[in-house]
Amino acid sequence: MKRIFIDPKKCDGCKNCSLACMESHRKDGQTGIYTLQLQDPENQSRNRILSDGKGGYLPIFCRHCDIPDCAGACMSGALQKNMENGLVEYNADSCAACYMCVMSCRYGVPAISPDRRRMIKCDFCTHLPEGPACVRACPKKAIEVREV
Numbered sequence: 001m002k003r004i005f006i007d008p009k010k011c012d013g014c015k016n017c018s019l020a021c022m023e024s025h026r027k028d029g030q031t032g033i034y035t036l037q038l039q040d041p042e043n044q045s046r047n048r049i050l051s052d053g054k055g056g057y058l059p060i061f062c063r064h065c066d067i068p069d070c071a072g073a074c075m076s077g078a079l080q081k082n083m084e085n086g087l088v089e090y091n092a093d094s095c096a097a098c099y100m101c102v103m104s105c106r107y108g109v110p111a112i113s114p115d116r117r118r119m120i121k122c123d124f125c126t127h128l129p130e131g132p133a134c135v136r137a138c139p140k141k142a143i144e145v146r147e148v
Contacts, residue, residue, distance in 0.1 A: 001086030002145050004124070004132060006059045010142035011049065013057040018045040020137030024125055041114030046122045047134055059142065061134070062109045062122035064088050070121070073104035086148070087126070092118045 022043045023033050030036075037043055048060040068088045071079040078094040079101055081087075095118045101110045102119060110121045125132040135143045 001148050002124075002131075003064055003086065003148050004061055004122070004135065005144050005146050006061055007142050007144075008052075008057060008059055010140045011057040011059050012140055012142075013049055013051070014139065015049050016137040016139060017047055017059070017134035017143055018049060020133035021045045021047055021122075024128060024133035044111065044114065044120055046111075046120055047109075060108055061143070062088065063107060064122070064124070069104040069106055070101035070110055073100040075100060087124050088121070090119070090121060090123065095119065 019033050019036070022038075022045045023031070023036055025046070026036060026043055028037075046062070050058045050060060052058050064087050066081075068079070068081055071081050071088055075098055076094050076096040078091045078096070080089055080091070082089050097117050097119075099110075099112060099119065101121075102112060110119045113120050122132075125134075130136065131145060132143075135145055
């Protein structure tokens with residue numbers, strides 16, 4: 001199984017990871033960050049970089065936990081731990097939009113979608129053969145995929 005690991009000491013807050021995430025999940029058929037509409041709520045990143053208030057940064061990424069609080073709180077079964085690949089997977093068609101996952105995640109990862117009909121969280125860029133876009137976009141190599 002593979003997971004994303006972050007070294008917050010290496011993070012300089014550039015947000016390249018967030019832009020790469022937004023670009024890799026865009027629905028308008030275009031490619032490249034230069035045409036990405038940053039103010040469009042549909043282009044929401046699945047990760048966030050926050051300031052720690054001390055000159056450093058706090059990268060907020062899904063950890064695809066072994067025992068995920070978000071999936072445990074999901075009353076509709078839309079969030080499930082896939083034991084084969086180790087990912088916490090989301091089925092938007094099953095989502096009841098109760099946001100128990102948002103309230104239950106100890107890391108603050110799941111977010112409410114702009115249309116308020118679903119939630120948004122990391123999908124490990126399973127649609128990309130080269131893996132998570134955030135990892136490739138980090139110039140400081142603060143984000144990496146490791147085998148666990």
